[in-house]
Amino acid sequence: MVKVGSSSLTTAAGGLDADRVDALVDVLAKVRSGGEREIVLVSSGAIAAGLAPLGLLRRPKDLARQQAAASVGQGLLVARYTASFARYGVRVGQVLLTSNDTSRRAHYRNACRTLDQLLDMGALPVVNENDTVATDEIRFGDNDRLAALVAHLVRADLLVLLSDVDGLYDGDPSTPGTSRVAEVTGPEDLAGVTIGSAGKAGVGTGGMATKVEAARIATAAGVPVVLTSASRAADALAGRDTGTYFHRTGRRSADRLLWLAHASTPQGSLTLDDGAVRAVVERHSSLLPAGIASVEGDFAAGDPVELRDLEGRPVARGLVNFDAKEIPQLLGRSTRDLARELGPAYEREVVHRDDLVVLHG
Ligand SMILES: Nc1ncnc2c1ncn2[C@@H]1O[C@H](COP(=O)(O)OP(=O)(O)O)[C@@H](O)[C@H]1O
């Protein structure tokens, strides 16, 4: 699983840099050519590639113009990859994902199936966020996190994050005297590290913070991460020592719940009494109406919601089975009473245990 940032694909003057795309494609095509390794690419750069063609001098701040730029740029980006991989006889398939959708079971399965199918057919998936339809609320905004989640989704052996900087430094690398962190085995290795945003002139979005967060998500889900510069991609993929290596810290967990925890935006919250908190957090039970003290927000059935304890601390996240306006009449009631009074549609949990992820820390 390889993720490349906007800053590694565009020229200083703006627009897509065909030479840099070709250089990356040369490396990826070579890795695949042995037939033993498959590659999925998460590529940023849609917005950056759309700026110059729309006469924009810099990345706009408002979402509407960013989306217009992404709409123009995504087409150019994929056209460029298609032409460049065609030099090696490799087909690419565009996969555009939205964050909330992918937390839902049916959409998640669909995304998995499409990616698996593309790989089975020998095509190389080129993934990006579906920027043109994402709203501010449901936006990923950074492809580093998207890449960590897709790496988990495709059961990747390794996630390589390619940027314009050749690793994580212990401070902003533009400051003299900072040095590269070669290995991260856990949070203690990040204690003395100052993590900054992208440089002022940069076209990237997240800076180093989103990469470190992506590395945390991926390694906790069992996927090791190498962070290095695009020019060192060949070394990283050959297993040579380059950039920063983040060791696995956890094991692979249930698939879709990782998305629910990290990619969904809660549309409201349910406050649970102490018994319900224990049931959900310790016994991993479904949430029944009897344990809900109050409901906040305006969500629809199927939306992600936060589950909080009586002090307001988030303890879990789940996909809710009722609209917000239906829930007040259910509060504190047993499912059997509700079914008798309101009909069989009400004899169900408010959040099913399979759609629920406990938040740690
Ligand atoms: N501690 C740090 N180590 C490395 N880079 C850092 C650090 N803090 C801030 N940065 C900045 O983050 C930038 C990379 O982020 P960004 O431009 O968003 O990348 P991309 O477009 O590749 O996703 C680097 O060029 C660097 O200026």
Ligand SMILES: N[C@@H](CCC(=O)OP(=O)(O)O)C(=O)O
């Ligand atoms: N989806 C956006 C990319 C957002 C993003 O994370 O950018 P970057 O920090 O360059 O990886 C685009 O294609 O422009």
